[in-house]
Amino acid sequence: MNLRTKLTAAVTLSLLAASALPAAAGPFGKKKTDQTVSRKPSPAQNALIDKAITREAAVIKALKERQPLVETYIQNMRPDAAMIQVPEADAHYLTRINFGKEITQTSYAEGKHDSSDGKTGKLDGIKHAFSGLSGLTKTLHLSYDEGGFVRMVVIDSNGPNGDGFDRQHYNFYFVRNDFLGTVPTVVFDVEPVKKSAGRFFGRVWVERNGGNIVRYNGDLAGEDKDRAEYYHFDSWRTNVGEDLWLPTASYIEETDPKSPAHVLKFKAVNHIWGYSLKVPNKDADQTSLEVEGAIDTSQQAPDVSPLQAQREWVQQAEDNVIDRLYTAGLIDAPSDFDKTLSDLANNILAYNQIPTSRPLKVRILLTTPLESLAIGNTILISKSLIDTTAIPSADGAQQAGNLNALLAFQVAHIILGHRIDTKYAFSDRLLFPSQAAFQKLPMHHTNADNLEAAKKAMELLSVKDLADGQQYFALYLQQLQARQRGLQQLTQPQIGDSLLKPDGSFWMQAIISKGPKLDNNDLKQQGATPLGQYLRYDPWTDQVIQLHTTYEPLLSSRDKIPFEITPVYLRLAYWQPSAAPAAAPAPGATVVPVPADPNAAPTAAPADTTNPPAAAPAQPATAPTTGTANPPQN
Numbered sequence: 001m002n003l004r005t006k007l008t009a010a011v012t013l014s015l016l017a018a019s020a021l022p023a024a025a026g027p028f029g030k031k032k033t034d035q036t037v038s039r040k041p042s043p044a045q046n047a048l049i050d051k052a053i054t055r056e057a058a059v060i061k062a063l064k065e066r067q068p069l070v071e072t073y074i075q076n077m078r079p080d081a082a083m084i085q086v087p088e089a090d091a092h093y094l095t096r097i098n099f100g101k102e103i104t105q106t107s108y109a110e111g112k113h114d115s116s117d118g119k120t121g122k123l124d125g126i127k128h129a130f131s132g133l134s135g136l137t138k139t140l141h142l143s144y145d146e147g148g149f150v151r152m153v154v155i156d157s158n159g160p161n162g163d164g165f166d167r168q169h170y171n172f173y174f175v176r177n178d179f180l181g182t183v184p185t186v187v188f189d190v191e192p193v194k195k196s197a198g199r200f201f202g203r204v205w206v207e208r209n210g211g212n213i214v215r216y217n218g219d220l221a222g223e224d225k226d227r228a229e230y231y232h233f234d235s236w237r238t239n240v241g242e243d244l245w246l247p248t249a250s251y252i253e254e255t256d257p258k259s260p261a262h263v264l265k266f267k268a269v270n271h272i273w274g275y276s277l278k279v280p281n282k283d284a285d286q287t288s289l290e291v292e293g294a295i296d297t298s299q300q301a302p303d304v305s306p307l308q309a310q311r312e313w314v315q316q317a318e319d320n321v322i323d324r325l326y327t328a329g330l331i332d333a334p335s336d337f338d339k340t341l342s343d344l345a346n347n348i349l350a351y352n353q354i355p356t357s358r359p360l361k362v363r364i365l366l367t368t369p370l371e372s373l374a375i376g377n378t379i380l381i382s383k384s385l386i387d388t389t390a391i392p393s394a395d396g397a398q399q400a401g402n403l404n405a406l407l408a409f410q411v412a413h414i415i416l417g418h419r420i421d422t423k424y425a426f427s428d429r430l431l432f433p434s435q436a437a438f439q440k441l442p443m444h445h446t447n448a449d450n451l452e453a454a455k456k457a458m459e460l461l462s463v464k465d466l467a468d469g470q471q472y473f474a475l476y477l478q479q480l481q482a483r484q485r486g487l488q489q490l491t492q493p494q495i496g497d498s499l500l501k502p503d504g505s506f507w508m509q510a511i512i513s514k515g516p517k518l519d520n521n522d523l524k525q526q527g528a529t530p531l532g533q534y535l536r537y538d539p540w541t542d543q544v545i546q547l548h549t550t551y552e553p554l555l556s557s558r559d560k561i562p563f564e565i566t567p568v569y570l571r572l573a574y575w576q577p578s579a580a581p582a583a584a585p586a587p588g589a590t591v592v593p594v595p596a597d598p599n600a601a602p603t604a605a606p607a608d609t610t611n612p613p614a615a616a617p618a619q620p621a622t623a624p625t626t627g628t629a630n631p632p633q634n
Contacts, residue, residue, distance in 0.1 A: 039173040041188070048186055049172050051211030052204070055243075056155060056165045059212075062244060063154070067096050068275045068539070069329045070153065073368045073531075074268040075486070075565050077256075082520060083558050085263045087486035092368060096274075096329075097153070152233045153247045153272060155200045155216055165200070169193055175203065180215060181572035183239075184208045190218070212245040213237070214572055231268075236568055239575040240275065240540035247272050248539045251568040267565045269531075273366060273539040274329035311358070317425040318376025321443075322363070326542075330495075331380060332364040335543040337535070344400075345379060345407045351465045354415065362407070364544050365496075366537060369489065370480075373443045373496025374410040375420050380496065381406060383535055383544065388563055389476055390534035391526050392551055398526075401469025402476055405461060409497070409508060412456035418449045443495050450497060454507040461511070474515025477506050479527030479562050482518065487563055523554045528562035536570075 041049060071094045078088035151157070158164030175187040185205040192199035202218015217234045235250040253267040304312065325331045332338065341362035349356055358377045365371065365382040372381045389402035420443070445453065461470055477499070484491060484504065491500055499506055506512070518527055537544045554560060 039175070039189070041172055041174045045174050045186060045188075046172075048206055048208065048211055049188065050167075052206045052213050053166050055210065055212045055245075059245065060154065060157070062246065066275050067098050067277075068246075068272050070095055070097050071271045071367060072268060073490075073565065074266055076266045077264040078486075079259065079261060079263045083560075084261060087483065087564065090487055090489045092489040092492075094367060151198075151220065152235055152250045152252065152270060155204070155213065156198070158198055164198075169199065178205060180205060181570070183214060183572040183574065185214060190216075207245075209574075210243050212239075212243070214239075214245055234568060235270075236570045236572075238539055238570065239573070240538070241575055244575075246275055246539060248570065249568045251565075253567075269565050269568065271368075273537055273542055275540050276542070277327065277329050313422055313425050314376055314419055315358070317420050317422045318378060320424050320427060321375050321420065322378055325380075329542065330366060332366055332537060332544045333542045334363070335545070337544050337546055338363055341379075341381070341403070341407070344403055345411055348404065348408055348411050348460055348466070351463045352460055360411065360414065364535070365494075366542065366544075367494060368531070369494055370491055371493035371496045371498055372406060372410050373445075374413045374418070375443060377414060379407060379410040379414075381410075383537070384490070384531055386535055387531055387533040388528045389473075390529055391472065392529075397469065398472040401472035404466050404469050405457070405473035405508065405511065408457040408460045408466075409453055412453040412460060413445060413449065416449070416452055416456055418445055418453065444493060445497055447502070450501075450507050454510070457508060458510055470511050471515035473508070474512045475518055475525065475527040477508070477512055478515075478518035481506075482520075483563050490563060520557045520560065523557070526554070526560060526562075530561045530564050530566045532566060532568075 072092070074091045075087040076089045077085040080086040156164040156169070158169075169192055171191050171193060173189040173191075175189055178185050178187050185207050187203060187205050189203050191201055195201070198220055200216065200218060200220060202216060204213050204217075205215040206212070207214050214237050215235065219232045231252050231254050233250045233252040236248050237245040238248040239245050249272065250270040251267070252269070254265045256263050256265045322331070326333070338361070342360060345360040345362055346356075349360070356377075361378045363378060363380050364386065365380050367382060368384050370382055370385050370388070372379065372385060374380075385406055386403075389399060389406065391398040391402065393399070461467065480487075480491070480499065484500070491498060497507075499508075501507055501509075516525070519525055534547055535544045536547060552559075
């Protein structure tokens with residue numbers, strides 16, 4: 001053996017010997033760095049963790065005083081050659097949850113209605129929350145546990161008071177500092193000391209100022225093979241008051257491990273709102289019945305004609321129903337965006353030179369399914385109809401055309417006298433639990449009424465100022481037709497009118513001929529947008545708020561994702577006290593609404609007292625903009 005061979009053998013033996021040493025020692029006897037030690041929180045970070053644990057217990061305590069609504073919408077996915085994946089089936093639930101010793105839920109009950117034309121109506125009541133889950137197993141090829149999705153509203157409800165998130169049960173590791181919107185946070189990885197069902201495993205974002213957990217991402221330590229009710233989720237909270245952050249939304253998804261293209265098995269979203277519904281108005285019983293400075297003009301008021309009396313009776317029924325739907329948490333609190341939609345609805349009357357003594361009003365249904373209805377002179381449109389029709393464009397023409405078509409259908413019902421059942425003018429008709437709202441308040445129109453309204457809507461949209469917008473709604477309906485089979489629950493109305501006839505065609509089928517043929521491969525053409533595209537709502541006030549997003553260009557047809565659930569990502573900000581009310585306009589001034597920006601204050605324009613038009617449309621007559629940056633023309 002020569003010297004080179006001896007040296008080579010010696011080096012080899014030394015390396016083999018080093019590899020046989022314990023893992024903690026290197027070839028030169030130095031200890032390896034333990035990653036958990038390097039991520040051990042500093043004293044300041046430990047103090048923040050302790051504060052977060054205290055604040056989490058305070059959140060649980062606050063939740064026990066309230067019974068918010070939780071809506072769950074699920075889409076089961078299948079592979080698609082052109083789009084990677086598309087919805088194969090869906091499910092929808094609405095429940096009101098009670099954070100007592102255990103999380104329990106009370107479902108908003110479904111109901112069947114018989115239409116006045118003698119045909120049995122659809123199941124347009126909200127489905128029993130988390131009931132019939134055995135049927136979902138067959139439909140969605142997945143097993144869902146009753147409390148699985150609701151359980152994701154909080155981090156850990158174990159423990160005697162539902163506050164199982166503490167040092168005794170969890171280890172914490174520092175990750176990084178981060179901003180969520182304008183809120184500074186510290187990010188920690190969290191793992192249970194002993195892995196068991198219901199214990200959180202993942203990551204939390206703790207805001208630095210108050211120690212509140214504002215986002216958490218992971219699962220509840222269950223595994224797909226033995227605990228199918230526990231899935232991976234990303235939950236967000238909103239600052240609804242001074243140092244109070246409450247659950248707002250969660251996104252859930254699971255990938256199919258057998259899919260080479262990483263197609264999802266399903267994706268779902270939880271939305272939570274209605275926190276203030278249970279809070280009584282402390283000043284309600286102390287309000288004085290005397291109004292200072294008021295002048296009694298009852299002797300000067302004109303008498304009411306029989307026609308006026310009839311309209312007042314209908315108005316009373318309308319007000320009763322709207323108020324009951326609001327107190328049940330199903331429609332939004334009045335907002336600036338409602339005024340914008342009201343302007344568009346009244347423009348339809350003005351462009352068609354239809355006079356009215358009662359301006360139309362519009363409110364938003366906060367639930368997911370695509371539907372609309374008219375209650376007296378108030379039109380309700382579901383949030384998802386607004387979201388999925390909000391196509392970004394430089395001039396807002398496509399969104400405006402879609403909104404005009406949606407509104408025209410219900411405006412037609414109002415013009416044709418398809419009015420609300422006046423039995424609701426009797427207040428005792430509205431004395432029922434909120435969960436029974438859709439059993440007690442069937443508002444859908446008959447098939448005959450919908451056919452008549454669809455024909456009238458086409459007439460309303462044919463005037464010069466509205467005709468060009470029909471092409472866009474034609475694209476929307478074609479896109480919905482292409483996705484309809486996998487979206488049975490999304491297209492199923494809960495209380496009002498569907499876009500679809502019982503045979504699967506559309507009430508406004510005639511409008512499809514007004515637009516181009518849908519082409520998913522054409523990136524300059526977009527028929528519909530994802531859910532959550534345009535509006536969000538304040539979970540405390542229940543007001544809808546317009547999103548101000550930047551334009552995202554489409555890189556391929558797979559970016560279109562029409563009618564699909566997408567991940568939740570909130571622009572978090574600290575709660576601010578309500579601003580002082582704006583000063584009233586000067587006498588003799590007319591307030592001109594500005595639909596292009598519902599967040600902008602109205603401007604006062606000089607009143608024209610000389611021969612004003614009988615029905616002048618509000619200006620400008622365009623839909624609100626979507627905050628785009630140089631999007632392509634459609």
